[in-house]
Amino acid sequence: MKNIVVLTGAGMSAESGIATFRDSGGLWAQYRVEDVATPEGFRRNPQLVLDFYNKRRRESLSAKPNEGHLGLAEMEKEYNVQIITQNVDNLHEKAGSSSVIHLHGELMKARSSINANKIYLLDSDNPDIKIDDVCEDGSPLRPHIVWFGEAVPLMEKAEEMVRQADALVVIGTSLNVYPAAGLINYVHDGTPIYIIDPNEVAVSRGKINFIRKGASEGVVELKRLLKEEFNKKSKV
Numbered sequence: 001m002k003n004i005v006v007l008t009g010a011g012m013s014a015e016s017g018i019a020t021f022r023d024s025g026g027l028w029a030q031y032r033v034e035d036v037a038t039p040e041g042f043r044r045n046p047q048l049v050l051d052f053y054n055k056r057r058r059e060s061l062s063a064k065p066n067e068g069h070l071g072l073a074e075m076e077k078e079y080n081v082q083i084i085t086q087n088v089d090n091l092h093e094k095a096g097s098s099s100v101i102h103l104h105g106e107l108m109k110a111r112s113s114i115n116a117n118k119i120y121l122l123d124s125d126n127p128d129i130k131i132d133d134v135c136e137d138g139s140p141l142r143p144h145i146v147w148f149g150e151a152v153p154l155m156e157k158a159e160e161m162v163r164q165a166d167a168l169v170v171i172g173t174s175l176n177v178y179p180a181a182g183l184i185n186y187v188h189d190g191t192p193i194y195i196i197d198p199n200e201v202a203v204s205r206g207k208i209n210f211i212r213k214g215a216s217e218g219v220v221e222l223k224r225l226l227k228e229e230f231n232k233k234s235k236v
């Protein structure tokens, strides 16, 4: 089976009702990154940060996967599909995708604020992290989110996945945030790259197949293009 590696961002979940970051009216127009997505912000005002992620966690709990998520899960019948997501929601898993890594953490998990390896699954019936919740090591519990300025522990694994790709698909990310945005540079020369996004995405790499559509429609088009690509190669 061909290896299809899919890098997703906030636009993947837009049709499920979850706001993106940098589109007009997106999250970063309403909040300052420094306040809610940095370790310094958490030290300065933990309540603000907890409220921000508690709200997002509740939104994501009630969200449903869209046709794009479902289409990617269905592609597992024909391909080995590996998803690398920057999203902290669990909509790929809800859609049934079996291989998903979360570069920027997961909303449904909390962790110790002094030990990144002490991670806990939150209860969906009682999902908020409260200001006086502490971990067994006595430190305050914090969201299991990779904040700006922090290392991205799954990067090496993601790079290796991209190196092994027979096709790379990028869906709903403005490719503004590194190191995730740099993953596109790990594909081997000649490996087809598809970008699904209704808006223009600036990339400085050779040949890219742009699918200027939203995630749901875009994944339908992607399936057609992948068939074409791999049939063409098997005839040569």
Ligand code: OAD
Residues within 6 Å of the ligand: 008, 009, 010, 011, 012, 014, 015, 020, 021, 022, 023, 026, 037, 086, 087, 104, 146, 147, 148, 171, 172, 173, 174, 175, 176, 177, 196, 197, 198, 199, 200, 201, 213, 214, 215, 216
């Ligand atoms: P952005 O908000 O930067 O980009 C979202 C992309 O989705 C844009 O290119 C949109 O054009 C596109 N988009 C909008 N609607 C879409 C749809 N229906 N279908 C497909 N694409 C659509 O979000 P990310 O690139 O994911 O990190 O942002 C990367 C990181 O920056 C996030 O993981 C987050 C943020 O700060 C942290 O919080 C650490």
